[in-house]
Amino acid sequence: MTEAKIAPSLLSGDFANLEHEVGRMLHYGSDWLHVDIMDSQFVPSLTIGPIVVKAMRSHFTQEKAFFDCHLMVMNPEKWVDEFADAGANMFCFHYEATEKHMEIINRAHERGMLVSCAVKPDTPVEVLDPLVQHLDMALIMTVEPGKGGQSFRSECLPKVKYLRTRHPNLDIEVDGGLSPKTVDAASDAGANVIVAGTAVFKAENPTQVISELRNSVLKAQEIKPWAKK
Numbered sequence: 419m420t421e422a423k424i425a426p427s428l429l430s431g432d433f434a435n436l437e438h439e440v441g442r443m444l445h446y447g448s449d450w451l452h453v454d455i456m457d458s459q460f461v462p463s464l465t466i467g468p469i470v471v472k473a474m475r476s477h478f479t480q481e482k483a484f485f486d487c488h489l490m491v492m493n494p495e496k497w498v499d500e501f502a503d504a505g506a507n508m509f510c511f512h513y514e515a516t517e518k519h520m521e522i523i524n525r526a527h528e529r530g531m532l533v534s535c536a537v538k539p540d541t542p543v544e545v546l547d548p549l550v551q552h553l554d555m556a557l558i559m560t561v562e563p564g565k566g567g568q569s570f571r572s573e574c575l576p577k578v579k580y581l582r583t584r585h586p587n588l589d590i591e592v593d594g595g596l597s598p599k600t601v602d603a604a605s606d607a608g609a610n611v612i613v614a615g616t617a618v619f620k621a622e623n624p625t626q627v628i629s630e631l632r633n634s635v636l637k638a639q640e641i642k643p644w645a646k647k
């Protein structure tokens with residue numbers, strides 16, 4: 419059984435105070451920290467790169483903080499070594515951003531990272547079929563990548579169900595518009611890794627939101643709705 423993991427997205431945090439933001443998210447009970455890397459080509463925005471991951475890593479050991487790095491960049495193959503050197507735990511690249519899928523997966527594994535491949539809302543999930551046996555995780559985007567605070571797109575969830583029915587032990591992450599209101603649909607489809615930016619960072623009680631997100635996954639895993647016809 420895949421474990422429930424909650425990954426607050428630092429994109430909604432205070433970029434001038436990332437050590438504090440990582441520390442408080444860990445204190446609130448988050449499992450992973452989701453780090454959104456944008457290059458102004460694959461998506462319009464420009465955020466941070468490996469230098470910032472490295473700076474965060476210098477404050478938190480590998481055991482303490484798991485950095486789930488979501489690269490919304492063209493040609494992610496250029497960045498595998500730098501993210502490994504920076505101390506990233508998960509190297510998540512977009513299917514649409516490269517043709518060198520297997521090269522990236524192999525190199526990231528060689529460098530000791532876990533690897534995930536992400537698909538945008540309009541990309542069919544079947545593109546992952548040849549890759550999935552080599553992946554540690556798949557990321558089904560539930561918004562168009564590029565910014566936080568967008569509305570959750572439930573029409574992406576059949577892709578989660580497609581993967582879950584075929585791969586009971588794969589980590590399946592959803593990202594975009596997740597909150598206590600929308601998470602049940604994603605959990606019921608089979609997602610076990612939940613990214614949440616706005617919902618956690620803007621919450622009055624982030625501990626409670628993280629716990630609600632986790633409970634949604636745990637509840638769905640008891641019932642296994644995806645196993646039903």
Ligand code: DX5
Pocket residue numbers: 427429430452454488561562563564565566567568593594595596613614615616617
């Ligand atoms: C969007 C990013 C997300 C974003 C999610 O391109 O990949 O990780 O931070 O933010 P919310 O949870 O606010 O939709």
Ligand code: ZN
Pocket residue numbers: 427452453454488593613
């Ligand atoms: Zn993301």
